[in-house]
Amino acid sequence: MTSRIAAICLMALLAGCGQGLSIGSPVADADTPVDSDILRSRGGIQDNNPTTIGEALRAGRNQERIVAVNKYLWSASIEVLDFLPIQSVDPFTGVIITGYGTPPGGGTAYRATVLIDDPALDARSLNVALQTRNGRAASASAVRAVEDAILTRARQLRIGADSL
Numbered sequence: 001m002t003s004r005i006a007a008i009c010l011m012a013l014l015a016g017c018g019q020g021l022s023i024g025s026p027v028a029d030a031d032t033p034v035d036s037d038i039l040r041s042r043g044g045i046q047d048n049n050p051t052t053i054g055e056a057l058r059a060g061r062n063q064e065r066i067v068a069v070n071k072y073l074w075s076a077s078i079e080v081l082d083f084l085p086i087q088s089v090d091p092f093t094g095v096i097i098t099g100y101g102t103p104p105g106g107g108t109a110y111r112a113t114v115l116i117d118d119p120a121l122d123a124r125s126l127n128v129a130l131q132t133r134n135g136r137a138a139s140a141s142a143v144r145a146v147e148d149a150i151l152t153r154a155r156q157l158r159i160g161a162d163s164l
Helices: 002-015 053-060 071-080 140-162
Strands: 086-090 095-098 110-116 126-132
Touching (some): 071 110, 071 140, 126 140
Antiparallel strands (some): 086 095
16 A cells, blocks of 8 residues: 555656646546557556667657546546645646645645546546645545545536436
């Protein structure tokens, strides 16, 4: 669990160097057909697969990595964490980073890092890390409550979109 949180924090740090939200973001619908040659593995990462060392060296600097992000999980994350000030969003990597804020009715201030790394509307697509002001990771029950709230809201958004 600690290595998972460390990986999420590292990704969040790297995502902070990104260009942020822009028009034409790769937020995907769970029903959007996915080309298996383009989106590899569970993470839905898109890249060119070099076949020789020379191709790998030439493509290394210009290679882009794009993660297809589920639009319902993305919107639900923004809505559920609306009490936290957003510091950085990057739909190309699926990362949302917030500043510190206190949940309504709560006494502890948290900041959150959310990683959505798959186009599926699935619990495995969502990774949440919460940190308290003293720098410690939030309790597992607090993280679970936030994840459950995001997943519930994402399902509500999906049902609402289907009824339109």
